[in-house]
Amino acid sequence: xxxxxxxxxxxxxxxxxxxxxxxxxxxxxxxxYHIGGLAASIAxxxxxxxxxxKKIPPRIEYVDVPQQPFATGEAALDQVLExxxxxLEQLAVLNEHIPQPELSAQIDRxxxxxxxxxxxxxxxPEKARSIRRFASYYLPTSVRILTSYAELYASGxxxxxxxxxxxxxxxxxxxxxxxxxxxxxxxxxxxxLDVSAEIDVLDSMLSGDGLTGKNQIHLN
Numbered sequence: 596x597x598x599x600x601x602x603x604x605x606x607x608x609x610x611x612x613x614x615x616x617x618x619x620x621x622x623x624x625x626x627x628y629h630i631g632g633l634a635a636s637i638a639x640x641x642x643x644x645x646x647x648x649k650k651i652p653p654r655i656e657y658v659d660v661p662q663q664p665f666a667t668g669e670a671a672l673d674q675v676l677e678x679x680x681x682x683l684e685q686l687a688v689l690n691e692h693i694p695q696p697e698l699s700a701q702i703d704r705x706x707x708x709x710x711x712x713x714x715x716x717x718x719x720p721e722k723a724r725s726i727r728r729f730a731s732y733y734l735p736t737s738v739r740i741l742t743s744y745a746e747l748y749a750s751g752x753x754x755x756x757x758x759x760x761x762x763x764x765x766x767x768x769x770x771x772x773x774x775x776x777x778x779x780x781x782x783x784x785x786x787x788l789d790v791s792a793e794i795d796v797l798d799s800m801l802s803g804d805g806l807t808g809k810n811q812i813h814l815n
Contacts, residue, residue, distance in 0.1 A: 605654040610647035617643040665716065667723040676716060676723065679730035682738045683709045689741050693748065701768035702741065708775035709734060715782050722782060729778045737771050740764055 621636030665676040683706060690702040716723050744764045747757050 605656060607651045607653060609651050610644045613647040614640040614644035665720065665723070667716075667720040669723075672723055672727065675727060675730050676713065679709075679734050680713055682734045683713070685738050686741065689738070689745050692745050693741070695748075695765065698744075698765050698768050701772045704772035705737065705775045708772070708779045712775070712779050712782065715779070719782075725782065726778060729775075733774065733778075740771075 618636050618640035621632075621639045625632035625635050665673045667673055667676070686702060686706055686709070690699055690706065693699050693702065712726060712729070716726060741764065744761055747761055
């Protein structure tokens with residue numbers, strides 16, 4: 596699951612060490628107990644800091660863009676959605692610890708659909724109630740099932756019960772992934788109907804005005 600990242604520039608601490616070292620060097624070489632020597636040591640330290648600051652670039656790190664909080668107007672529902680976001684993050688961690696490629700591919704589908712669902716709800720909080728069961732039951736239950744699988748896999752358990760459970764999870768992962776995608780599709784159902792109706796109206800108007808290229812009258 597990929598996320599949008601931003602560049603974060605972290606200033607180096609080395610210029611401060613340079614300044615401190617130069618001040619100590621000045622304190623040793625100059626009579627800092629006199630105002631002139633002290634001022635010269637301070638100037639040396641400041642100059643070293645300025646030069647080092649220019650020469651030593653900041654460290655670059657890329658961090659996830661902070662996500663906007665949910666704002667449905669219902670505190671309890673917002674809490675459910677925040678918990679759903681944490682469950683998706685758990686799903687990503689589990690995926691990293693499940694080397695079975697086919698199962699991992701299905702988890703990728705779950706992650707992508709889940710993130711798209713929550714992002715859509717951030718933009719359209721009025722639809723939040725329609726995914727409450729997904730957020731409060733389907734998603735956390737899927738995480739629990741996959742957690743059990745990951746724990747069994749990591750333990751090396753090879754008994755009949757363990758193999759049976761792991762096989763069941765592998766067989767049903769595609770069904771779970773499809774359910775996630777169906778929930779996402781349902782969120783866009785109303786939008787797709789609206790767009791389809793607008794296309795029909797536009798096509799009808801274009802045809803009525805002779806702008807579709809069909810049955811146009813050509814004048815000699």
